[in-house]
Amino acid sequence: MTPMLLVMVAIGGTDILFALDSIPAIFGLTQNVYLVFTATAFSLLGLRQLYFLIDGLLDRLIYLSYGLAAILGFIGVKLVLHALHENNVPFINNGQPVDVVEIGTGVSLAVIIGVLAVTVLASLTSARGKAQNAVAAARRHAAEYLDMAKDPIRRADIFGKLLAEQAKIRALPEKYRAQIREEQELMALLHRAHAEHGSTSAR
Template structure:
């Protein structure tokens, strides 16, 4: 398949059109997408990405098709990991739920812009200095090692919310402590000041630039064709906002995702170094001659990337930590739903909600204490959400068996912290 200027132009127009549609059709009015809305649009964007890869097959370009799908899966996995950091940042700024998708879309747009710049720079450097693959490979190995080291040390991503860009913005520009809808600026005491909405976007924008340092070298390890790198990266970012609301809660349960991504980055790093050795021009390595090494084919890369991701997801969901997190999350989720019930809701609906809450709360009580201590966000034994729900339950004489578990929860939780 010949990649011409027209091909680039039509592709960029498609990407910009999809972004514009997202801005005008989905986030103009602040709201939290329903599961159905998120599922439909996630399917649409993933479908577009998969169909795009078939274009290469239609032109008989099997090699680029395999490279595209490998790059897409790799970038999608890295994007999901980045999305988790975005959510940590939003939680640290306490972004209201209805405004989160606007922040996510900004993050996706900025990521697309920053990565496009890095792709063009990377392609330009590769064209004049092929040995840059040594550098790319070393960078990925360092990133993989640091990510693994951070996971083993239990480092938190919350520091991303207080990066240097945010500190500079707070220092030199007046900022409000409270949101004013989804506005970036507001007026306080007659002065125009930033809102936390702008600060969280600054934090995400600065973090996006850091993400590009591992994302772009990784996909250049799959293909050196700039067009494939761009399209795989762009389509992996499109629909990421809807995907978050679709798998809301599942992200937290992928407790070993970082380990899997570390393995993938290390694998791609080794692949890049092998490729660099195969096309070596450095005088201090084999006298500037090519080194006869085995290169890793793209098809094998695809199999390894998919295999590691599948294994990571399965191990995460089946692990004691993953199951404990699922149980505690469901206890909080169904407890919250119970407190949000309309007081005039039918008796059967209130009883059904109470039973679901009791079921998951009872399971939460069986979770090993070490996981409760590690996974619960509160100092007391039970989260405030669960405590509030069961206190509400005690005052509801119509719910099925209103005592029992509820009294035990309130008694064991002790006084409010």
């Protein structure tokens, strides 16, 4: 056994955990067992490839967690209402179905899409979202610049993007600029990139 085996077991376990976690959400849209099974199987096949995308989205969509919480809460309410509508538990309404409103699949999809759309727009247009996006882009470009050791043309292009992101940061309200200045790791990364660019230009 090598450490790589433990890494693969951890990744596989995370895939299974995410797939099992999505089953209630799928049931919130459909009761078709075939669709539930195939959706879970495909999520197992695709989640590992989506890790980097999800990580990037979390940097940019700062309100995504709130939107997902709202969606999961809505689906929980939908499942409870559906369970009451098909009730056969003896201590609830004497085992008879409870006359409650059921939420249809079309309404469920509309709510999910609407919540995600509002979340994305709020993340991209709010001042806090713009600050987070600029910081994430500056960090990414600075790290990429420092890693591009043998391609001066590519490095110059990346450094230009880094300067553009820093200009966006300077245009932010003071409270966000102050918060960014307190991020020691980011500031150190930016100083390293500028110092290396200065030493390269002087050669």
